[in-house]
Amino acid sequence: MKKYLQRREFLSKMWAWGLGLAAVAAAWTTWDVLQPSQTSGFGGSIKVGDSEDVPATSVETVPAAQAYVTKDxxxxxxxxxxxxxxxxxxxxxxxxxxxxxxxxxxxFNRLGEYRSGPSPRGMDRFATEVVEGVVIIDTGNITPGAPPGPESIDEPVGPPCEGGGQG
Ligand code: FES
Known part of the structure; x- marks a missing residue:
């Protein structure tokens, strides 16, 4: 009889441990799924690279963000x-x-400011931040380009590209 009780007690404890572990696993999974993603596709945040590598007189294309980065x-x-x-x-x-x-x-100039043509404004901008030297673009945070007006930079204009771009 005692042996039977010991086995029953043991199985009862194992069930309790198993249910406890299952509850912890479920809570961890729920918490993990609900955390905002640090990096994601277009519409979210996208890591670009080191801020010191962002060009100051040209632009770098970032296809994942559908964006160009440059320095202002x-x-x-x-x-x-x-x-x-x-x-x-x-x-x-x-x-x-x-x-x-x-x-x-x-x-548009290098900063996306309007120069000429039918566009109603300059190029739209994504919010950016630098975290530990790395540029992150928030493609879900868009600021419309400025209306036509004076440019804030004065950079020389060279020969245009055939059909626009591709220089
Ligand atoms: S000028 Fe018309 S789409 Fe760019």
Missing amino acids: GDEDIALWWRCPHLGCRVPWCESSGQFECPCHGSY
């Missing part, structure tokens, strides 16, 4: 490659040093 002084900025006119992708033209939209001929 010491600040890293990210421009959405989507034209504010009708949404074409606006390529950077290395020879002219500006963005040239191939669809209807809107032009």
